[in-house]
Amino acid sequence: MNQQQGSSTLMKLARNYGSTSMKTLVQLNPFEGMGHYANHYRECADRLVESHRGRPQDDSVLMPFLTLYRQAYELLLKDLALCIAAHQFRFGNTASDYSRESMQARIGPGKDNWGHSLHRSFKWVSNEIEQLDLSDDELPQELKSAVDLLHDVDPSGTAFRYPDPKLTEPLNIDIYKLQNELSTGFHWLEAVYSFVDETLSVAPSDGDYM
Template sequence: MRKSGKTEPTALFAKVPGKEYHRLIFRYPYQGDSMLAMSYHEAAKRLANSYRGQPIDDTMLLPFLTLYRQAFELRLKEMIRSFASLRRRFEEPDNPVLQPKAIEKRIRNSRILGHNLEALLNEMLEHANSLESVEDFPESTRELVVLLHEADSSGTAFRYSGELPDIQESLDFPDLVALLDAEFTMLGGVEDALTEMYAAGPQPEDEGGWC
């Protein structure tokens, strides 16, 4: 997990200190991108549960999509880190491209990966395909990530006005919720299946821990 190095409390949070247990909410320093991806997913589901089919519900569509886009982005980035770690540990320990700093540099570089969902998907698949994956990546999940990318290739189209088509559009919101939830869950299942497959197999002589 990456660390910020900061130790001072967040001034915004200190402005409203917790006083009563039933009113508390916590931010934990050990929340990595994987946990944050699940948090965005959970927040999106909770927002979707407030849908009542009323005109005011139109206001939740883009914030809802923003949450899901971020959830997919963070999940893909964690899969890249995880699969690169498996390649280092089991197959190419000396490959400089697979070292943690090199992977992190690619993830953070906006011209290489950054917030580009399609580029993140392709990078993740490159790592996955280099491993002994027992199953093909689900086509429906690949298609959904590409559709999200096409709708918001900049990472800002759901957050700011003026980047989506200049037309009025309607869609079935419960179907959208079900689609995004199913494919996000599928993406997590792919990561779990591959990491568990390696965890159950022969281990290298030098365990050394995950890196």
């Protein structure tokens, strides 16, 4: 995605907390898009699980872990949607539906838009892949299961970020089993993204994406 013109509010971080020491420095790169951010969230989620030692204080990793993984899926699905739309636009297919402006509105908030819904973005991506006749096979079941899991537990994108007043007793959860399912689904999503982009990239182009 292209960055909007103008000064980013994130510049305040560099002004107030700038560093040149490799011992303390972390870098935010302007070329990174939603796909990069999705991988950052996924990696941080996995790092949280790596810190788990079976101690009572390790209970604190669960909700941040789920929040990060859900955000990773949301961003990568939206990035895949933008990738497909860019190719469709390039092919000359219904510019009003696949233009960048139209897609940015579709993936954003709003009653009829995707907002934080994983099911809406996944359904759109699945339908587009089917219409493009890219594969005789359906999308991997591991990917579908992971998306369903995250959507069913947190359909609005807020359940992992705030306490649930309806929860009245402790839940004992195998975080390694949970991580394995979410990690497997995410890697399948990455594979689907790569396959779709590489396959469509070799198709003839009718114009540049605008």
